[in-house]
Amino acid sequence: MRNLILITVAALSSTAYADGKITGTVDAKPSKFLKDTIVYIKSVPNTKLTAKTINIDQKGMEFAPRIALLAVGDSVKFENHDKVDHNVMSTDGGYDLGTWGGGQEKQHAFKVEGVFAQVCKLHPEMLAYVFVGQNRFASTVDDKGSFTIDGVPAGTYELAIWNPKLKASSQKVTVADGTATAKFSLTR
Numbered sequence: 001m002r003n004l005i006l007i008t009v010a011a012l013s014s015t016a017y018a019d020g021k022i023t024g025t026v027d028a029k030p031s032k033f034l035k036d037t038i039v040y041i042k043s044v045p046n047t048k049l050t051a052k053t054i055n056i057d058q059k060g061m062e063f064a065p066r067i068a069l070l071a072v073g074d075s076v077k078f079e080n081h082d083k084v085d086h087n088v089m090s091t092d093g094g095y096d097l098g099t100w101g102g103g104q105e106k107q108h109a110f111k112v113e114g115v116f117a118q119v120c121k122l123h124p125e126m127l128a129y130v131f132v133g134q135n136r137f138a139s140t141v142d143d144k145g146s147f148t149i150d151g152v153p154a155g156t157y158e159l160a161i162w163n164p165k166l167k168a169s170s171q172k173v174t175v176a177d178g179t180a181t182a183k184f185s186l187t188r
């Protein structure tokens, strides 16, 4: 009787997979657009999020980071560490937080999923992207096009890719034990 119980417990635990990860590579044609790529899981069921605040600085006439990864409900604290005034607005008209000087900051909550092109209307060369996902399973790519999404619960997902200039179809990826891989080729 005791042996039978042990076997049952072992059988149950073997179906409960640990969290896995998704890694892969992206290539882009033309390759100069590769740096602005985001790979993300479109939707994860039963996602419960605790809102976070992420910093985007304006320093040396650039936004840092260039790509901010958020989940819906998160806020961004926009800082200015330059000696000149900067503005914070999105090109789609979603928000314009105004213009302020060095040492000041303003916070903004992102309540809708999407990708916002983040600009400063005083300095047209300044550009960043604010990605707002349904969940936190998103990654930028490094200069070789590699990405990693960690801590993904076991399941089958639609893995999507975003780039301001290029496109590729999303892919079905199954995460069980260990690492799932995916490869994307972005083209116009």
Ligand SMILES: [Cu+2]
Pocket: 085, 086, 087, 120, 121, 122, 123, 126
């Ligand atoms: Cu500016």
